[in-house]
Amino acid sequence: RSYSSRMALTDGLLFRQLFESExxxxxxxxxxxxxxxxxLIDPVLETIERDLKLIRELGLNLKVAVNTHCHADHITSTGLMKKRLVGLKSAISKFSGASADILLSEGDKIYFGKHYLTVRETPGHTDGCMVLVTGDQSMAFTGDALLIRGCGRTDFQQGCAKKLYESVHQKIFTLPDQCLVxxxxDYLGQTVSTVGEERKFNPRLTKSLEEFEHIMSNLNLPKPKQIDIAVPANLVCGVHNV
Amino acid sequence: RSYSSRMALTDGLLFRQLFESExxxxxxxxxxxxxxxxxLIDPVLETIERDLKLIRELGLNLKVAVNTHCHADHITSTGLMKKRLVGLKSAISKFSGASADILLSEGDKIYFGKHYLTVRETPGHTDGCMVLVTGDQSMAFTGDALLIRGCGRTDFQQGCAKKLYESVHQKIFTLPDQCLVxxxxDYLGQTVSTVGEERKFNPRLTKSLEEFEHIMSNLNLPKPKQIDIAVPANLVCGVHNV
Ligand SMILES: [Fe+2]
Ligand SMILES: [Fe+2]
Structure with missing residues (x-):
């Protein structure tokens, strides 16, 4: 029988994708x-009230708020959320340079009920980037390592095109074709992709390492507006004294 | 066993949600x-190239491009898409006043492979509004009849708060709790809800009809920027001579 992306979805798992437009x-x-x-993965300061309301309405008990990396383009809400939800723990990679309750590394698991996400370290966009994969490998939360038909930039923080290329090929493209990405x-209104699709159609990661490095060093992107505020804030979960 | 929204998903169904930010x-x-x-449901003129590229990459054969109603806030791409994809048919409600290859009414089914969507007429936002429900009732494409924690306005086109209230209660709230909406x-970055959630938390539709009518007549929303261009265009699938 045919194996669709939607078949891979896990039993008893509630899932919501939320977008912050700024x-x-x-x-x-x-x-x-x-x-x-x-x-909760990668919550944003601007949408904390929306997210808290949804968590409350759905009757959920939020255990962990995790960042896929130390973001440069927005401030995380994990620190402020900890002040609002008793027992909530923040988490980030131990290679991020940031402080949090839980410092994660390769192979670590984040449990919620009978489900868990496994950490795959994917340095390249930053040193502390990681991808979080569901136990059944049906979904991968790829942070800025792999975007839909794109990838995170490598021209600031600890950016390194070679490292990113290897991370994506070794840690993401080795997942099953039908694994949801x-x-x-996303900047084009796309909400999801699959590993198989990106392996086939990603305009950057399908190239050779040399071509990829060339592409990445010629993007000429403007510096993120919030970087000078966001990075220091995100090193402490978005707020001081957490 | 517990019945999550994600369990309801259908076997062998490829599904993509796409967003047009304007x-x-x-x-x-x-x-x-x-x-x-x-x-394809409710495609937008501005994102036609993105959508055509994705359809091509996924190797899909697009049979029908359907509008849930005659939109006032954007121009549909169904007409232009017909010129790009041989065999594609446009579809809309027969009560929309618009022309299209297929004019739909209550109970009609739109087939694609072994799957289909069933039409439920939901007038109120416009006369020709309809909700499209998957065969297994796991997903409902609610158009502007029911939005996440909201609903479409009823102050222009054939808007009627009483009709909308009855449509939502009779045609949407009668679907299973776990049916995805x-x-x-969506204007707040929310991507999906469920019938159960909206029945419980929708701030408008949980009210009495009288309260609902009062809310809807006091929204004081500005006229949609594109209405004078969009509505006449959408009456002919976004382009003339289709
Ligand atoms: Fe980033
Ligand atoms: Fe509308």
Whole structure:
């Protein structure tokens, strides 16, 4: 029988994709429909009230708020959210340079009810970038390592095109073809892709390493508007004293 | 076992939600993974190239491009898309006043491979509004009849708050609780809801008819910027001579 992206979806998993339009960031809410334990990926300061309201309405118990990396384009809400939700823990890669309750590294698992996400380290956009993969490998939250038909830039923070190329090929393109790719950003209204699609159609990552490095060093992108405020803030979960 | 929204998803169904940021419109692509037959709901003129590229990359054979109603806030791409894809048919409600290849009414089915959507007429925002429901009732494309924690306005075209209230209660709130609600628009970065959630938390539709009518007649919204261009265009699939 044919294996569609939508068949891969996990039993008893509540899932919501949310968008913050100022920084074009996707926030992901995942919950266990039985225990109501939930986790939140890449929440944004501007949309904290929307996210808290949804978590409350759905009756979820938010255990962990995790950032895929130390963002340069928006401030995370994890720190402020901890002040609003008792017991909530913040999490980020131990190679991010940021402080958080949980410092993650390769192979670590984040549990919520019977579900979990596994950490795959994917340095290149930043040193502390990681991809979070569901236990059944049906969904990958790729942060800025792999975007839909694109990838994160490598010209600031600890950016390195070679590292990013290797991370994507070794840690993402080795996932099953039908694994859904949920990125941290999209600028064209695309909400999801699959590993198979990106392996075939990603205009950057389908190239050779040399061509990829050439592309990445000639993007000439403007500096992110919020970078000088966002990075220092995100090193401490968006707020001081958390 | 617990019944999550994600369990309801249908076997062998390819599904993509796409967003057009100028009018905050969601376009939906649904395909049969075996036969590759596909349909497109509410495509927008501005994003026609993105949509055509995705359809091509996914190897889909687009059979029908359908509008949930005659939109006032953007121009549909169904007419132009017909000129690009041989065999494509446009569809809209027979009560919309618009011309199209297929004029739909209550109970009609739109087939793509082994899948289909069933038409439920939901007048109120306009006379020709309809909701499209998957065969297994796991997903409802609600157009502007029901938005996430909101609903379409009733102060222009054939808008009627009483009709909208009855349509939502009789044709949408009678679907299963876990049925996913995919609206034509969202302005807050929300991508999906469920019938159960809207029945419980929709700030307008949970009220009495009298309160609802009062709310709807006091929204004081500005006239949509594109209405004078969009409505006449959408009466002919966005282009003349289709
Ligand atoms: Fe980033
Ligand atoms: Fe509308």
């Amino acid at each position: 920084s074009s960031t996707y926030t992901y809410l995942l919950g266990d429909t039985e225990t109501k334990e939930a986790i 949920y990125p941290a950003h | 009018s905050s419109t969601y376009t939906y692509l649904l395909g049969d993974t075996e036969t590759k037959e596909a349909i 995919y609206p034509a628009h």
